[in-house]
Amino acid sequence: MTDIAITLTVNGVVRQVEVPGRRLLSDCLRHDLGLTGTHVGCEHGVCGCCTVLLDGEPVRSCLTFAVTVDGHDITTVEGLAAPDGAMSPVQRAFTECHGLQCGFCTPGFLCTVTALLRDNPSPTGEEVLEGISGNLCRCTGYQNIVKSVHRAAEIMAEES
Amino acid sequence: MKPAPFDYHAPRSLGEALDDLAGAGADGKVLAGGQSLIPMLNMRLAAPAHLVDINRLTELATLEVEPGGVRVGALARHAQVERSERVAAAQPLLRQALRLVAHPVIRNRGTVVGSLVHADPAAELPAVLALLGGSVRLARRGATREVPAAAFFTGPLESATGPGELAVSAFFPLLPARSGTAFREVARRHGDYALAGIAALVRLDDDLRIIAARVACVSAGPVPVLVDVTGACGHRPPASADWDSAARAVQERIEPEADIHASADYRRHLIGVLAGQALREAARAALDG
Numbered sequence: 057m058t059d060i061a062i063t064l065t066v067n068g069v070v071r072q073v074e075v076p077g078r079r080l081l082s083d084c085l086r087h088d089l090g091l092t093g094t095h096v097g098c099e100h101g102v103c104g105c106c107t108v109l110l111d112g113e114p115v116r117s118c119l120t121f122a123v124t125v126d127g128h129d130i131t132t133v134e135g136l137a138a139p140d141g142a143m144s145p146v147q148r149a150f151t152e153c154h155g156l157q158c159g160f161c162t163p164g165f166l167c168t169v170t171a172l173l174r175d176n177p178s179p180t181g182e183e184v185l186e187g188i189s190g191n192l193c194r195c196t197g198y199q200n201i202v203k204s205v206h207r208a209a210e211i212m213a214e215e216s
Numbered sequence: 217m218k219p220a221p222f223d224y225h226a227p228r229s230l231g232e233a234l235d236d237l238a239g240a241g242a243d244g245k246v247l248a249g250g251q252s253l254i255p256m257l258n259m260r261l262a263a264p265a266h267l268v269d270i271n272r273l274t275e276l277a278t279l280e281v282e283p284g285g286v287r288v289g290a291l292a293r294h295a296q297v298e299r300s301e302r303v304a305a306a307q308p309l310l311r312q313a314l315r316l317v318a319h320p321v322i323r324n325r326g327t328v329v330g331s332l333v334h335a336d337p338a339a340e341l342p343a344v345l346a347l348l349g350g351s352v353r354l355a356r357r358g359a360t361r362e363v364p365a366a367a368f369f370t371g372p373l374e375s376a377t378g379p380g381e382l383a384v385s386a387f388f389p390l391l392p393a394r395s396g397t398a399f400r401e402v403a404r405r406h407g408d409y410a411l412a413g414i415a416a417l418v419r420l421d422d423d424l425r426i427i428a429a430r431v432a433c434v435s436a437g438p439v440p441v442l443v444d445v446t447g448a449c450g451h452r453p454p455a456s457a458d459w460d461s462a463a464r465a466v467q468e469r470i471e472p473e474a475d476i477h478a479s480a481d482y483r484r485h486l487i488g489v490l491a492g493q494a495l496r497e498a499a500r501a502a503l504d505g
Contacts, residue, residue: 123269
């Protein structure tokens with residue numbers, strides 16, 4: 057049960073780390089790599105706070121072992137802004153529409169919505185609900201979160 | 217909550233994976249998507265000594281539409297199968313069911329074959345395999361066997377997959393012409409495990425009379441419960457079939473259990489309502505097809 061050397065490209069930066077097989081990707085990001093933007097809520101795949109992008113697709117980092125994704129690309133909430141720090145359209149929309157209250161669930165929502173709008177730039181109301189159905193907000197701020205998703209789609213359309 | 221320690225194996229080929237599994241014996245567990253297994257490890261409901269990670273076996277990430285059916289490899293993710301237009305055209309029940317499996321983020325990682333091996337009686341895909349009369353291909357070092365759905369699901373969270381065996385693919389047969397399918401379920405929240413669910417299949421003859429009607433019930437017993445209601449439908453055209461008596465026939469065949477989410481009586485009620493709806497929807501699809 058020795059540690060295993062893995063290489064992850066996290067937010068465009070190649071990171072090497074040695075972890076035990078049982079290290080969850082969420083813990084690897086937070087504890088081994090110091091990227092505490094990824095939040096850990098339920099640790100059994102229900103809440104969605106730990107959602108990150110794995111090769112561009114949103115996945116639960118608490119239901120993924122770090123060793124399993126050796127050699128792959130990870131984007132966390134820290135990697136959504138532009139290199140100069142300018143917020144992404146999704147981040148700006150959440151700010152504008154008050155899409156967060158306590159903010160604990162926000163990193164998971166931002167990663168999920170980023171991928172959702174990339175795949176479907178003008179989702180219907182139903183598609184937005186389906187798209188974010190795997191993320192829970194315990195402040196129950198869903199009205200403004202849904203507004204934020206639609207607003208982000210608008211911003212992206214305006215800027216494209 | 218964190219998993220208990222285990223020996224991690226990262227085979228690069230099927231042969232290597234089978235060697236690892238043979239070495240691990242009854243203490244080994246296969247990791248594919250992990251969307252059911254890792255929660256169990258996190259909660260320490262499972263603590264295998266050896267974990268054989270098949271995520272590098274890209275040779276198993278296959279999705280083939282064969283003349284007789286759809287063969288799904290062990291590493292094909294739910295999302296990959298759900299999005300495939302070829303699969304949806306060949307066997308529409310797969311997409312109908314996959315849209316009800318958890319939510320999109322889980323479907324990005326979870327695998328169809330993994331869900332079958334996990335054999336949760338509340339899950340959608342075991343019911344699909346049972347209804348269609350599909351099979352699972354199991355490999356061990358030096359041998360392969362194809363296990364029909366009827367023999368594959370042996371109990372709640374128990375499948376015929378033995379120690380040292382790897383489920384390499386699942387086969388979902390195609391339907392004959394003039395067949396239709398539907399999947400209906402009720403869950404407390406969309407994406408949760410269903411309190412009750414029904415996969416239905418209706419087949420018509422050239423005169424558009426029902427010649428086969430059956431359902432597989434979800435959350436109604438220890439394994440998917442198959443009920444043939446062809447008799448109750450009376451070999452009539454769908455418009456004049458007695459769907460209510462077919463639904464009652466399904467209710468009479470199940471022995472649902474009570475838990476904190478629903479009483480046995482409520483589950484039986486739901487199964488009846490869903491069976492009626494799903495059979496009607498499948499019959500409409502058969503008429504359209």
